[in-house]
Amino acid sequence: MKPLHVLWKKPTDSGVYAGGSWVDTGGLALGNLVTQDVMELARSTDTAETSTWWRVDFGRLVPLSMFAILNHNGSPAARRRHVVTNDPNNAGSPVYDTGFERMSTPTEVWGQQPFGAFPFDGVDTTAYPGGTVDLHVAPSTVYGRYLFTFLSDPSNPAPYLQAGRLMAGEAWTQKMAFGVKIRPVDPSETRRTRGGRRLVRKLPGYREVSITFEHMTEADAYSTGFEIERQLGKSGDFLLVYDPDDSPAVRFRRTVYAALTETTGITTTTATMPRRYGWGITAEELI
Numbered sequence: 170m171k172p173l174h175v176l177w178k179k180p181t182d183s184g185v186y187a188g189g190s191w192v193d194t195g196g197l198a199l200g201n202l203v204t205q206d207v208m209e210l211a212r213s214t215d216t217a218e219t220s221t222w223w224r225v226d227f228g229r230l231v232p233l234s235m236f237a238i239l240n241h242n243g244s245p246a247a248r249r250r251h252v253v254t255n256d257p258n259n260a261g262s263p264v265y266d267t268g269f270e271r272m273s274t275p276t277e278v279w280g281q282q283p284f285g286a287f288p289f290d291g292v293d294t295t296a297y298p299g300g301t302v303d304l305h306v307a308p309s310t311v312y313g314r315y316l317f318t319f320l321s322d323p324s325n326p327a328p329y330l331q332a333g334r335l336m337a338g339e340a341w342t343q344k345m346a347f348g349v350k351i352r353p354v355d356p357s358e359t360r361r362t363r364g365g366r367r368l369v370r371k372l373p374g375y376r377e378v379s380i381t382f383e384h385m386t387e388a389d390a391y392s393t394g395f396e397i398e399r400q401l402g403k404s405g406d407f408l409l410v411y412d413p414d415d416s417p418a419v420r421f422r423r424t425v426y427a428a429l430t431e432t433t434g435i436t437t438t439t440a441t442m443p444r445r446y447g448w449g450i451t452a453e454e455l456i
Contacts, residue, residue, distance in 0.1 A: 171342070171412050171413055171414050172342045172343050172344045172345070172412075173342065173343055173344070173345050173380065173409070173410070173411060173412070174235060174306065174340040174341070174342050174409075174410040174413060175340060175341045175342075175343070175397075175407055175408070175409050175410075175450075176235045176237065176336055176337075176338055176339075176340045176341075176407060176408040176410075177338075177341065177397050177401060177405070177407035177408075178338045178339060178341075179336050179337065179338045180227050180231040180233075180337070180338055181202075181203065181225055181227075181316065181335050181336060181337045181338065182203045182336075183227075184225035184226055184227045184228070184316070185225070185226040185228070186199050186200060186202065186203075186223055186224070186225055187223065187224050187226070188222050188223045188224040188317075189213060189219075189220050189221055189222045189223050190213060190214040190215070190217075190219070190220035191211055191212065191213055191214065191220075191223075192211075192212045192213070192214055192329075196209065197210055197211060197212040197331070198211060199211045199223060201333070202223075202332060202333075202334060202335040203334075203335070204334070205334075205406050205455060206333070206455075207239050207240040207299075207300060207333030207334045207426065207455065207456070208240070208333060209333060210240070210331045210332065210333050211331060211332055211333075212329050212330070212331040213320075213329045213330045213331065214329065215328060215329060216322060216323045216324070216325050216327070216328050216329060216330060217323065218319070218320075218321050218323065221319070221320040221321070221322070221330045222317065222318060222319040222320060223317075223318055224257075224259075224315055224316070224317050224318075225315065225316040225317075225318075225335075225337075226257070226314065226315055227313075227314050227315070227316070228314070229314060230255075230312045230313065230314055231312065231313070231314070231338070231339075232310045232311070232312055232338070232339035233253055233265075233307070233310065233311055233312070233313065233316070233337055233338060233339060234306065234307045234309070234310045234311070234338075234339045234340050235304075235305070235306050235307070235336075235337065235338065235339070235340040235408070235410070236251050236267075236304070236305045236306075236307075236316075236318075236336075236337045237302060237303065237304050237305075237334075237335070237336045237337070237408055238272070238302070238303040238318075238332050238334070238335055239299075239300060239301075239302055239303075239332065239333050239334035239335075239336070239408075239426055240299075240300035240301060240302075240332060240333030240334060241272060241301050241303055241330070241331065241332040241333070242301075242325070242327055242329075242330060242331050242332075243272040243273060243301070243303070243320070243322050243325065243330065244273075244322055244324065244325050244326065245271075245273045245292045246322060246324060247271070247272040247273065247320065247321065247322035247325065247330075248269040248270060248271055248272060248320070248321045248322070249267075249269065249270055249271075249272045249303055249305075249318065249319070249320055249321070250266070250267055250268060250269045250270070250318070250319040250321075251265075251266075251267045251305060251316065251317070251318050251337075252265070252266050252267070252316070252317040252318075252319070253265040253266075253311050253312075253313035253315070253316055253317075254313055254314075254315050254317065255313055255314050255315065256315065257315060259315070259317050263313075264311050264312065264313040265307060265311040265313065267305055267307075269319075269321060270305065272301075272303040272320075272322075273292045273301070273303075274292070274304075274417050274420065274421070275292055275417050297421045298353070298376060298421070298422060298454075299375070299376070299425065299426055299454050299455075299456055300333070300456070302421050302424055302426075304410065304413070304420075304421075304424065306340070306410075306413040310339050316337055318335070334426070336408050340410070341393050343382055343385070343389060343393075344382075345380055345381065345382060346380075346381045346382060346383045348379075348381060349378075349379070349380050349381075349411070350377075350378070350379040350380075351376055351377070351378050351411070351422075351423055351425070352376065352377045352378075352379075353374055353375075353376055354374055354375050354376065354377050354453070355372075355374045356372045356373075356374070356375075357369055357370060357371050357372045357374075358370040358372070373456060375453060375454040375455075375456050376425055376427075376453070376454040377430075377451075377452070377453050377454070378409060378425055378427060378450065378451070378452045378453075378454075379449070379450070379451050380449060380450040381447070381448075381449045382394070382447060382448045382449065382450075383438060383445075383447050384438060384439075384445040384446075384447075385445060385446045385447065385448060386443075386445070386446070387443075387444060387446060389446075390435045390446035390447075390448055391435065391446075394435060394446075394448035395435055395448075397429075397450075398429065398432040398433070398434070401428070401429060402429065402432070403428060403429050403430065403431075403432075404428070405428060405429070406426065406427070406428050406455055407426075407427060407428070407452075408424070408425075408426050408427075409424065409425045409426075409427055409450070409452065410423075410424045411423035411424065425452070425454050426454060426455050427452035427453060427454050427455060428452060428453065428455055429450070429451065429452050430451050430452055430453050431451050433448060433449040433450075433451060434448075435447070435448050436448070
């Protein structure tokens, strides 16, 4: 099991976007990939591969280890490729190249549904509670100035490709204490009529996450935990991945695009040297 991954520093939010062919009107521009609202979509003009790509110029070398595209409409056949390079035209040898990978992860466990009900592509979209997520975690951190992302789904029935958020950066990793809690929240309102009939005003659900970290080093506690609370506060967003090596059936049920609901502060947990520290994440899903 890998430790928790948290992507909170996102150089893609301040980069310059170009490339492909994207709708400029109707609130569907390529720039929507950096907004916190995943329902603000960037939409291509068609499904041609010459239209469905973009380049992000960071302006300098940046560290990258995690790449995520949230709330995309890729079909089960859709593929994605990330290329990190130092050449603005993607010429020569790249720093890192994921190659084309499927955007939809098979989430069904073979044999758990009766014959005829099992999707033969293995994709159950209900396993993406907060919307579809395309996730790639590099084996190690890479450094580059440009990120090229190519999408390939020419037979998408839409007929266009769209996505609500791009996040790429160096993920922070940390081992967790026992007691991690991921809770589906149903904010629907219920009441009873005078006759006893139960009425429900259905509202969209979301997830809450509670995580405790114990015995953190001073560097992790104050350069990361403290800075997440200070820099992001309640308004900033991050992507939390419980374990990139999770089985496909649960990976995205425990991957949450979230914001803090409160700041917990750093606690000194040992009296002896070297000091150890405790911290926690209490967050809610952004939908």
